[in-house]
Each structure stands twice: as C-alpha cells, then as structure tokens.
Amino acid sequence: MIPYGAGINSALAIGEQLGVTPGESAWIVAAYPLTQGTFVLMGGRIGAVYGHRNVVAAAGIWWVVWTLISGFMTDVISLSIMRALSGIGGAFIVPNAIALLTITFPPGRMRNISVGLFGAMAPIGAAGGSVFPGFFVQLLPWKWLFFFLAILGSAIFTLFVLVVPKEPERMDPNGKIDFIGAYLGVAGLILFNFVWNQAPNVGWDEPYEYALLILSILHIVAFALWESTFAKDPILPLNIWKAPSFAWMILSTFFTCMAVGILIWYASLWNLQIRHYSLFLNAAGFATLAVCGAIAAILSAVAIRHLAAQYIMAIGSLASATALVLVCTMPEQQTYWAQMFPALIIIALGPDFLFTASQIIASNTVKRSQQGMAGSVIGTVLSYGLSTGLGFAGTVEAYTNSHGRDPVQGYRNALYLGIGMAVCAAAMALTFVRIPKDRREGWDEDA
Template sequence: MLFITLTQLVQSIPLGAGINSGQAIGKALGASPLASAWVCASYPLTQGSFVLIGGRLGEIYGHKAILSAGCVWWTVWALAGGYSRDLVSMCFFRGLCGIGGGLMVPNIVALIGITFPPGKKRNLGFALFGAMAPVGAAGGSLVSAVIIQLVHWKWLFFMLGLMALVIFSAAIALLPKDNPVDPDGQVDYVGAYLGVGALILFNFVWNQAPLAGWSSPYEITLLIVSLIHFAGFCYWEMRVAEQPILPFNIWNSPSFGTLMTAIFFAFMSLGIYFWYMNIYMQTVRGDSLIRTGVQYLPLTIMGCANSFLSAWLVPRLPAQVIIGTGCFCIVVINILLATIPAHLTYWAMAFPAMFLSAFTIDLIVTSAQIITSGTVSMNNQGVAGSLVGTLLSYGLSTGLGFAGTVEVHTYDGGKNLLRGYHSAAYLAVGMSAFALFLCFFIRIPKDTREGWGEDDVVAAQRNQA
C-alpha cells in the first residue's frame, strides 16, 4: 500500500507541473501563450486515453506486471522530456509519458480493489490513493516552480526521472506478484484502436481549435473522424467484441451512467479552474512561479484531509450527496474565478477558491473510486479503475480545449486577457452546474458492506485458495 501510494504520487506530479509551469516552459521553447496550453494538456490527454486498455491488460497479464511496465515506460519518457528542443517535442515526450500513467493508474486501483474487500480497509486504501492527487499536483506545482525559476526547466524532468527510478524500482521489487483475474482472456485490439483513437482525436481537435480556428478544414475533418471512431467503438464493444475492453453490463447498475456523466463534467470544469486561476495569477497579478505554487498549498493540506473524509462518508451518506457536495464547490470556485477583479489581494477571493477546491476533486475522486469499485465484481476491478481514471484525466484535458475556444473569442485579440479568463470560467460554471443538476437523479444507496459479496465467484475462489 505504501509503495503503490508513492507511485501514484510521482505520476501525479507532472499534472501540477504542467498547470503551473506550462506557460514558462512554452515561453522558453518559443511558443505562444495559447500554444503553451498543450504543455499542460498533453500529459492527461494520453493518460486518460490509455487508461481503459491499461486496465484490461492488467486483468489478462497481471496488474503488477502492467503496473511495472508502465513504471519503466514512464521513467524513460520523463527523462526524455529534459532533452526537448521545441514545443512539439516537449508535448510529444509528455504525451508518451502520459501513456505510462495510463498503464499505472487503473492497475494501482485494481490492486487496491482486489487486495482489500469492500469495507473499511478498502476505503482507507482509496483514501490514501485519492490523497496523492492533490499532494502530487499541488506539490508538483511548487517543486516545478522552484526548479524552473532558479535553474533550467530541463532539471524538472531529470528530477522526475530520478525520483521515479528510485520509487518505482522499490515498488516493483517489493510488491507481491498477483495472479491475473482473467488469464485466458484476449485483448480487444480493434476496440482499443477505436477507443483510444476516438479519445485522442476528439481531444486534439478541441485543444487545437483556439490556435487553428474552426475554419481550418483539418479541424472539421478530424472532429468527424473522431465521432466516427466513437460510434464504431460503441457498436464494436456492444455487438461484435467477444471480450470487450469496457463491458457495457456495468452500466446496468442503477444511476451508474448518470454518476459517470456527472463526474466527467465536474472534472472538465475543474481542469478549467486550475489552469485559468494559475494563468490569472501569473499574467494578470504578476505573481512569480514560486509564489503561485505556494498559493496552491491550501489545496494540498485540505486535500489530504478530505480524501479520508470522503472514505469516512461513503458508508454513511448516499453517493449523490458526496458527489453533489464536490460539484457544488466546483460551481462556487468557478464563480469566484469568473468574477475576480484584476488587482485584488489573494486572501479576498483566490484563497477561498483554493480552500474550497480541496473539497472538489478529493471528495469526487475518492468516493467515485470506492463506489465504482464496489459496484463491480473482483473480476472487473481493472475496469472500475479504468473508467474513473479515464474520466478524471481526460476530463481535465478536454475541458481546456472547450475553454480555450471560448477564451479566444472573448479576449478581444489578446487586448483584454482577464475578460477571456472570466469567460472560460463562466463556461466551467455551466459545466459544474450541469454536473450538480445530474446529482439529483443519482440513486446509489450507502455502501455499508464488509467483505466480498456471496455472488462474487472469483472472490470466493481466491479466498478458498
């Protein structure tokens, strides 16, 4: 538990580093402020896109084996990022590094879900896992700021690679080998191509739109191609695939689809908030990278506590109450961002927003992982981890694309940056308000179970063995 928690911590750092230092790295590579958003978006884009296939590979070949492969892959491309010569190579290396994260996250979740049956121990495990998101993201924001402001940005990537080498090596060496839950299964390569292709193309189109504009023929063409891939993925998985990557029967659980839709919109709006609050501090207020990183500390401190609070609440409150509380906080923090003036002390509006942001991702991610993991059998723990992980990473990245399009159409050609930031935040308000609205239609009862269900054949066989 200790080492897979630290593994999650390390792979969360690049997200916070991209949010806080994306503009500075992009500028050093000669990129425009709009193009620099790709420094942030490239990592969660591929991480979210490859989570589904990562979970399925873990079910077939063993979750530890795929986690180990992801660790090695992640380390190599994290180190390679330090040798980037332009924005394209930087985003390329960060995207490849994100693939490693996509292999790691669902198998970390699956190892927790398989090792600990439903109950207090599993909830504690997911609380530790969830706490690493704010610690890693906010910690990465501050650490990257110190490195980039005091030395050269390349040392950020060398530091990440060396840290990963130490922690991942210990995790690979000490984690016990697990038996694959579906050793006779097959990888649905057609479904993997259609799913990953659809996710990457759709996200690329929206994140590239602020730069290329919707009048560009390739934007419209790629958007249509991505939608065709989505339709093909759904048809293939539902009607053709013998062993689908994403078994559609998991959507039969009451309110499960509504829950997933709500948290996806919540994650999109949350990604918008973090990115635009960050560039507001740096471009409008003129805060340094280090000062910006320090101002994220309320998220780190309260985020840790709230992950455990979420684990404590799951057996005591219905899911819609916990998720709805997180969505409500996202609405509030984006309203604060959408109305914040150019010159105002940090303590008046930015600090309350940062404080409340700790009640968003931590309540939603930890409770969603616990609820989703408890919804499926032991045999599908990889799928459970994949789905929430996909929605989190992919939502954070995709939201930036939608917000960037709104920004470039409202900031008066760059003459009124604050207006563009406010407009993007209002879009996030709408997204989070929709997520909050959906919470009223979620009906998932409190999960007070202790131990595996009697109908879980795989769990019963493992316990007997």
C-alpha cells in the same frame, strides 16, 4: 493524477524559456492528461490478463524512459509529444495500482480507507510538485526538471518492484485483449480531445478541424457498437453500465472534472499573467488546495458509507461551481486572501472528493476479477475531463478576448463555461443518480 498548479507552473515557465505563448504552453499541460485519460481505457483490461503488478512495473519503466527523453527536446511541439508518450505510462499505472488495492481489500472500511489514502496522494504530491518545478525551471534550464523526474521515478518504481508482492494469480490469465475496441476507443478520444485543444490556436476556420471532429465521433460510435455487440472480451465490463444510475454518475463526474480543470488553469494564468506572481508564489498559493484536497479525499472515503452517491456528487459539483464564481468575479488586482484563497479551499471538495467516492462506487459495482477495469473507467473520466475541459474553455477564451486585447474578459468567459458545467453536473446527480450508501463488508460476487 491532478495537475493543480504544478504542471501548469512548469509548462508556463518552460514555454517562456522556449519563447511561445501561454496558449501554446497549454499543449504541454494538455498532452499528458490527454494520453493518460485515453489509454487508461484499456489499462485495466491489460492488467487483468498480464497481471496488475507486472503492468505497473512495465508502465513505470515506460514513463521513466519518455520523461528522460523529454529533457532533450528543443521545441514545444516535440516536448508535447514526449509528454504525451509519458502519459501512456501513467495511463497503465493508475488503474492497475488501484486494482492492487481493491483486490487486496474487499468492499468495506479498509477498502475505503486505502482508496482514500490513494486519492490523497494526488494533492500531497502536487504540493511537492508545485515547488520542484518552480525550483528547476526558474533557477536552472528547464530540461533539468525532467532529468530529476526520471531519476525520482527510477527510484520509486524500483522500490515498488522490491516491496509489492507478486499477485497469487492473474485475474484472467487466459483472456484476450480486444485490440479493435482499444483502437476505436483510444483513437476516438484522442481525436476529439485534439480537435478541441487545437481550436483555440488555429480557429474553427480550418477544414481539418471539422473533418477530425466528425472522424472522432464516428470512432466513438463504432466503439460503443463494437463493445456492446461484437466484442467477446470487451475493454470495459458491460455490467458496469447496467448498474442503476451508474452512467449518470460517470457523466456528472466528467462534467465536474472539466470544470475543475478550467478553474486550475485560469487561476494559474490569472496569478502569473495578470498579477505577475513568481512561480514560487503561485505554487505557495496552490498549497492551500493540496492540503485541503488531501483532507477531502479522506472525508470522501468516510462519507461513502453515510451518504447516497447523488449527494456526494452534488457536493463536489456545487463546491466546484462556487469556487469558479469566486475566481471569475475577482478584480484584476486583489489580495490573494480575498477570493482566491477561499476558492482553492472550496474546490478541494471537487476532484478529490469525487475521485475517491467514484472509485469506491465503481469498485464495489464489479466483481473482484474486474477491479482493474473499474479503475480504468474512473481514470478515463478524471484525466480526460481535466484535459478536454481546457479545450472547450480555450475556444471560448479565444473568441471572446477581443483578439487578445482583453485577456481578462476571455478568462472570465472561460470560467463562466466552467460554472455552467459544474451546475449541470449537480443537476444530473440530484435528478438521475440513485445509488444508495454502501455499508457492505466483504465480497458479494452474485451482486
């Protein structure tokens, strides 16, 4: 779910083998979370109609196929397209996997623990993901990384089908899919993200950048209008947005996710491009974040019963801002232990702490039949925030690095943007979010 150093490590190494710049390598990094963060918008609704377990199994097959095909690509553009297609599979896996947990476990301690463990899998998986990409990409042709992932995915999803029992009933077997709303939402998000991730490479002098930006905004406005006024079976349940402070909580989480994505990308660039770390050494550095992130996810599941949502949001946002300050003020050459190490410990309270808390709050906000759609909301915020933040930061970097002559200054300015995002997120949480601590045990359909 979260790239940490793993996807960035492999993307930069693959880009080096393909002979492209770090900026073009960013396409490989951004392509997967772009489609995962947009198509996840409709993933939960499709699971409610066709069965969450069925959708996870089908999405797993899709993911394996496109990951395998990725290994046969010959240039960064075709590889990025294949990664984007793989991300569609991830978009349908995440909300429906969470829905299986939150349907099985009603609101209460067991749900919090299960979602916390699910959230902890991201940093734990990233710890292994930081090592294997380095092994395959540094010691073998990069295509073997994708062949290995396809084999591993085949084994995992086969085990999923054999072990996870069938759902006793689908949540909405007679429901329909709002394809118009799905198109408007997904297209709007993809276009908006594409514009910002393309801008650092082509600049804002290109007329099509403005044209696509306007088109994306029109799609998003049309989506909101259609969902609120015309859609009979909306992609997202409207009662989520009517819950007190919920929209502000989502916006605060989104800003924090953008800030975290910026830190992870530029911390990796700093290690690899400025300090000339090897892939293995950079992966070892990010192991700190993997361990602390797993701990943070579990702590968040406990904290949700004892802290109001605004304080959990503020903790995650301020921790992210503090980590960004440590990284952006580093000297060009410095021991890892001085500022990078504490920054990666502190940033763990950002994505993993917020993901678990936000998912539990969203799941507790809606009815049992809408658990997949609650997962879609949080999945969109998480993945789309990580990807979109890179586009904003890349634009700042490209226009402030003296045409490539001062890359470190460009990195610093991009990190300053991340600090601003994280501080804004904390301010929004403390000012506008008022969601009390939740100690419910069991379903409360009327609420």
